[in-house]
Amino acid sequence: MSARLSRPIVALLALAMMTAILALDLASTGAPDLFTAPPAFALGSGAAPTGAHCTGS
Amino acid sequence: MFLRRASVLLVALGFTLFAFVMAGPRAGLLVMVGLGFGLVLEGLRFGFAGPWRMIVTDRDGRGLLAQLIAIALVAVVAFPLLAANAGELAPAHAPVGIGMILGAFVFGAMMQLVMGCGSGTLVNAGSGNLVGLIALAGFIGGSFAGSLHLGWWTALGSLPVYSLQGFFGANLGLIVTLAGLALVAGLTLARAAPGKRMPPRRLWIAAALIAALALANLVIAGQPWGIVYGLGLWGAKIAQAGGMDLGATAFWAAEGNATRLTESILTDVTSLTNIGLLIGAFAVMRWRADPGAQTQALTLASYGAVLAAGLILGYSARMAFGCNVGAFFSGISTGSLHGWVWLLAAFAGSSFGIRLRPVLLRPASVKGAYA
Numbered sequence: 001m002s003a004r005l006s007r008p009i010v011a012l013l014a015l016a017m018m019t020a021i022l023a024l025d026l027a028s029t030g031a032p033d034l035f036t037a038p039p040a041f042a043l044g045s046g047a048a049p050t051g052a053h054c055t056g057s
Numbered sequence: 058m059f060l061r062r063a064s065v066l067l068v069a070l071g072f073t074l075f076a077f078v079m080a081g082p083r084a085g086l087l088v089m090v091g092l093g094f095g096l097v098l099e100g101l102r103f104g105f106a107g108p109w110r111m112i113v114t115d116r117d118g119r120g121l122l123a124q125l126i127a128i129a130l131v132a133v134v135a136f137p138l139l140a141a142n143a144g145e146l147a148p149a150h151a152p153v154g155i156g157m158i159l160g161a162f163v164f165g166a167m168m169q170l171v172m173g174c175g176s177g178t179l180v181n182a183g184s185g186n187l188v189g190l191i192a193l194a195g196f197i198g199g200s201f202a203g204s205l206h207l208g209w210w211t212a213l214g215s216l217p218v219y220s221l222q223g224f225f226g227a228n229l230g231l232i233v234t235l236a237g238l239a240l241v242a243g244l245t246l247a248r249a250a251p252g253k254r255m256p257p258r259r260l261w262i263a264a265a266l267i268a269a270l271a272l273a274n275l276v277i278a279g280q281p282w283g284i285v286y287g288l289g290l291w292g293a294k295i296a297q298a299g300g301m302d303l304g305a306t307a308f309w310a311a312e313g314n315a316t317r318l319t320e321s322i323l324t325d326v327t328s329l330t331n332i333g334l335l336i337g338a339f340a341v342m343r344w345r346a347d348p349g350a351q352t353q354a355l356t357l358a359s360y361g362a363v364l365a366a367g368l369i370l371g372y373s374a375r376m377a378f379g380c381n382v383g384a385f386f387s388g389i390s391t392g393s394l395h396g397w398v399w400l401l402a403a404f405a406g407s408s409f410g411i412r413l414r415p416v417l418l419r420p421a422s423v424k425g426a427y428a
Binding site: 005006007008009010011013014015017018021022024025026028029030031032034037038039040041042043044045046047048049050051052053054055056 | 068079080081082083084086138142144145146147149150151182183184185186187189190193194275276277278279280281283284285286290291294295297298313314316317319320321322323324325326327332335336338339342343348349350351374375378379380382383384387388393395
């Protein structure tokens with residue numbers, strides 16, 4: 001049992017879980033619209049930040 | 058060895074390129090910032106939960122001092138940056154309240170139980186720690202559940218959002234922040250045993266790199282580094298896929314959150330750095346010749362306790378308006394009063410959690426091991 005759940009295996013499971021969530025999400029929302037993608041840097045963009053943060057309600 | 062390391066680079070660069078192509082340059086850059094966090098946290102063993110335990114149990118203040126140095130470095134740049142670019146950059150400010158304080162206390166206790174905080178849980182899972190993976194699954198569910206009840210917790214009693222900039226202005230607010238950090242550092246030095254005070258070179262480098270990455274996060278995303286929102290959003294996405302109508306909930310019906318639900322997580326800045334962080338920790342573990350031993354085998358009931366602790370960890374982080382990263386690190390470094398209150402409550406909880414761990418988590422006998 002312990003050989004099967006070595007660190008590399010558990011890490012791959014973590015990556016698989018994250019990839020599955022990403023795939024599930026992309027399947028329901030579709031790919032983002034690149035034409036509305038924000039500029040690379042918020043600083044200097046002239047746009048107000050629109051991202052959500054842990055401190056928000 | 059070569060093939061393994063090549064595959065590590067392929068995974069890291071592949072995800073970065075994927076985000077860049079799918080969601081634009083900001084998404085690609087934020088995955089890179091997250092990768093940097095993962096590489097530094099795992100590669101240089103810079104953590105949050107461990108040092109909070111070490112100062113209590115071993116009178117070792119080196120890790121905690123490194124955290125304070127990193128926060129101070131960010132604050133020195135972030136305060137003037139936020140003041141000069143208020144229209145483009147947002148701080149991590151949140152209200153102090155009863156639910157927030159309770160949440161921070163519980164979070165502190167749980168992070169000692171699973172040996173990982175918000176970032177630590179991602180790092181642990183990415184580097185192949187079984188307890189970390191189970192806790193991460195719980196954290197995702199818990200932070201989503203917490204979002205459903207956040208309004209109730211906030212209604213128990215909450216102050217307006219106060220910041221040190223609001224009290225003193227940006228310049229004096231920064232000085233008060235640095236003085237506060239110096240006070241905590243002084244208390245840490247007083248508590249630490251001789252020989253366990255000065256951080257080693259590794260932690261100085263890590264603190265500087267973490268600060269640089271946190272500032273890069275602020276400049277690119279327009280907001281400070283966070284963890285919890287992204288994990289709660291992942292939980293919300295899973296619930297939505299399962300048929301749950303989140304439009305009927307106050308939190309997810311709010312304008313910004315509703316947008317996050319209808320758009321890909323590749324457009325959510327916190328999710329992008331979380332993805333990068335997980336991959337960065339994975340990369341460090343796979344890069345090493347020896348990935349290291351798995352965590353000590355526990356009884357099945359103890360793994361159940363870890364899952365429950367992960368759930369509570371995520372739930373309490375949502376109650377507390379952030380974890381060690383969003384509330385403590387980013388909150389204090391951008392002037393939030395709630396960051397300081399979070400520190401006091403979470404440290405008290407952490408000290409309690411240290412005592413709780415040996416009671417709830419029991420090593421398995423060899424015959425009944427699950428690891």
